[in-house]
Amino acid sequence: MLIKLIFSILILVFLQSCGQDNHIRTYQLAKTKAPVNKPRVETPEKKSTGFSWTKPGSWIASSGSSMRLASFDVPFSGGMGDLSVIQLGGTGGSIEANVNRWRRQLNLDSQSLFEIEKEMIDYKGGLGDYKIIRIINEELDSAFLCAILPAGNQTLFVKLSADPKGIREIETDFISFCSSLIISI
Template sequence: MRSLLIIPVLILSVGCKPAPKINQYKAEPEAVAPTANAPAVASTSTPAPAPPMVAPESMKAEAASFSEPKWGTLPAGWSVGPENAMRKATFVIAGKDGTKAEVAVTVFPGSVGGLSANVNRWRGQIGLSPASEEEINTLAQPTKVGPDAGQRFILVSLDGKKSTDAAMIPKNGATWFFKLSGDAAIVQANNAAFNQFLATSQIP
């Protein structure tokens, strides 16, 4: 009987122990590192205009050794621009409200980097992204300066404010460039005049 009394006492002593205290912690979420396959956010900004081409002195000297072209009749509204060591000629076309465009005529030995390099340089100068070789070939239009055949490219900036109309003519181991560029409205308005100027000029 005595042993039976001990068991309830033991049970009572165990049951009266305080409940264990449970500490709670707030776990901060871990930062998830970006994976290599996460898509990049595409930039919608317009590329900054590329700087004009800067030729080395040796190329300038060789370009200067080429004979002068025979110019066609200067279209109405065109005037002879200032001399430039890099150019055979500069013609200025003034527009309204101070806008203008110009025709720059240059010649360099060889292909000057090739078709794609030259066209993409012009694209960069008016804030356009580089084009693929296939796209450039699609943009090319046949043209002539006098009897000499070449290719012509008409480019317009994304905002429609700037334009370049350029002809490339390979001849006698050199490449001639006739580039009409500037205010888009002036460039477009002088399309026919530029055609006539190219057709009536002759390169040596």
């Protein structure tokens, strides 16, 4: 009985909503003012996590996963790269484990720590000494440029994903970005 009553009410509401007038209705809405474009000034960015950095002017902040401290779309002549900054406690795992995880993401075989360390390049930046490694799979036309930056009792991982040509093109800006990372108070 209750079901019939509900069904009858629904049919009445449906029929009532159908009008007999067959004319087109138009509405006018007030225009909103477009925001004024201010010139982009590249200043060091300070995050609530206690780190700050200076990004190259062409990099565009983007939304990433909740694990990311920062994300950027990085344009290059052949497309757009994706840069992520991730912060992990302690060492964030061994160099060998992290590099081999990145290698597997590019369908490359694992390497020994000795082989990995031969390919790593040492740099010095605002956080102190850090390492960068290029991981390239020419067959997949995919590559990573990765930095491992110890920062006290934590480690920052900066990873740029692009094609091999893009990695080579963006490398100088990547190094400048990594070197600019500092702990901010």
